[in-house]
Amino acid sequence: MSVHIGSQILDYRPYEKMLKVIDKLIKKIQFKFDYIDLGGGMGISYQNDRKKLNYKKYNKAIKKFLKKHKSKIIFEPGRSIIGNAGILVSKVIYIKESVKKNFVILDAAMNDLIRPALYGAEHRIIPLIKRKKKSNRIYDFVGPICETTDKFLSSKNFQKLNEKDLVIICDVGAYGSSLGSNYNIRPKPAEILVKGSKVIVVKKKQKLKDLI
Ligand SMILES: Cc1ncc(COP(=O)(O)O)c(C=O)c1O
The missing domain is CATH 2.40.37.10 (Lyase, Ornithine Decarboxylase; Chain A, domain 1)
Structure with a gap:
């Protein structure tokens, strides 16, 4: 299963919501995915104003999700790796x-x-x-x-x-x-x-x- 909810996201809450939607979907279809690809979208600070995604909170939400679903998690980060380089x-x-x-x-x-x-x-x-x-x-x-x-x-x-x-x-x-x-x-x-x-x-x- 793959998702990608958008780009330049600086708030962890859309990711929390995304995980809830995936959780609901998996419960509904009763299928165990080997891999779940959570996409990219993690934003960076273009204004040098210290605004950044709270990775700890995103990590916490993923850990909570993984307690229920034992799948391997994949990410597709783009901008967050290379943007400021x-x-x-x-x-x-x-x-x-x-x-x-x-x-x-x-x-x-x-x-x-x-x-x-x-x-x-x-x-x-x-x-x-x-x-x-x-x-x-x-x-x-x-x-x-x-x-x-x-x-x-x-x-x-x-x-x-x-x-x-x-x-x-x-x-x-x-x-x-x-x-x-x-x-x-x-x-x-x-x-x-x-x-x-x-x-x-x-x-x-x-x-x-x-x-x-
Ligand atoms: C499917 C998919 N995955 C990953 C990315 C990378 O997104 P980002 O650079 O916001 O991390 C994009 C960007 O458009 C995308 O369309």
């Missing part, structure tokens, strides 16, 4: 300031990270090199694609940025490059694996000629 490094290509709106235009775009455009997800953006001087303007960090959805984040009190500065879009290890596309015939960036002091290019940067 990936970053997207992007260069500031232009800073556009006006009376009403200010934009930091990056060379990364919604095709590289679709989560903000797709469902309003917010990924923290931090500078690669820290400087003390801050700006009190609100900046929209956007990509260069001509779409209103090509926006990553609005941010206040970000440090003063210049063109060619590098910024880091955090926590893109899950549903980042795996959901990336060549939208607008944009070549995908290189993917680099850092293991200890080793740096390995696992995917080469695409060239425009690869796509046409």
Whole structure:
């Protein structure tokens, strides 16, 4: 038996409910499953605000369940394993300031990270090199694609940025490059694996000629 109740879950109670539903179902059908796959969905803290799933409570609910049903439990964790292991490094290509709106235009775009455009997800953006001087303007960090959805984040009190500065879009290890596309015939960036002091290019940067 396999279930997967959703993603980015930070409350243990839906998992408690899920186990109750499975318990009811098994009682009804009177079948002993060798394996029960509880899926993934365990959420991570995208805002660095210490919000996290109470794994102890989830564990307690599973133990209670296992007292009644002697099956092997399987999980399918995705984001909780890899989410915070990936970053997207992007260069500031232009800073556009006006009376009403200010934009930091990056060379990364919604095709590289679709989560903000797709469902309003917010990924923290931090500078690669820290400087003390801050700006009190609100900046929209956007990509260069001509779409209103090509926006990553609005941010206040970000440090003063210049063109060619590098910024880091955090926590893109899950549903980042795996959901990336060549939208607008944009070549995908290189993917680099850092293991200890080793740096390995696992995917080469695409060239425009690869796509046409
Ligand atoms: C069936 C199934 N299992 C596991 C996962 C992984 O989910 P998560 O990354 O939220 O742990 C997904 C994600 O969509 C899924 O559809």
